[in-house]
Amino acid sequence: MSTVAVHVFLSPGWIRAVKQIRDELESGAQETDSGVRANVTIVDAPFEVPIVLGHLDTNSGTLILDEGHLGNADFDVEMPYSLAFEIFVERDPAAVLPVLLGGQVKLTGDSSKILLLADFIGPPDDSDDPAEGLGPVAAEIVKQIDAITLRPET
Numbered sequence: 001m002s003t004v005a006v007h008v009f010l011s012p013g014w015i016r017a018v019k020q021i022r023d024e025l026e027s028g029a030q031e032t033d034s035g036v037r038a039n040v041t042i043v044d045a046p047f048e049v050p051i052v053l054g055h056l057d058t059n060s061g062t063l064i065l066d067e068g069h070l071g072n073a074d075f076d077v078e079m080p081y082s083l084a085f086e087i088f089v090e091r092d093p094a095a096v097l098p099v100l101l102g103g104q105v106k107l108t109g110d111s112s113k114i115l116l117l118a119d120f121i122g123p124p125d126d127s128d129d130p131a132e133g134l135g136p137v138a139a140e141i142v143k144q145i146d147a148i149t150l151r152p153e154t
Helices: 012-028 081-089 093-102 111-121 136-148
Strands: 037-043 052-057 064-067 075-080 106-109
Touching (some): 012 136, 075 081
């Protein structure tokens, strides 16, 4: 039985593990013409450098998370680390609207496209049909990212 190394969300180890998962699985994804490209700035991260610059891109049919900002993003979003964890790791859709309206998130650009991310940040699909929800490749990527993400003890 193999054990999976877990990493703190957005730590360098977590980012490397996510890239490895994506590289291994994304070749089976189907490209989409309704994708989203967004620059994400996370502030108050629990690391030596408390600001994490990254981007996400769903044009490949999967959720690609990577370091650095894109030059041609649809929109930019800035949020505190704790909120990013709640949205992207815990995937609590009820947390999204109040923070957008409450000013915890700064959005610039075509922020209407943020709604297109709902499938990727919604709760995991418990369906046995891999064609539902994200599709089989994206669903497997999300499942493997969940497995390598350290969650605090409650």
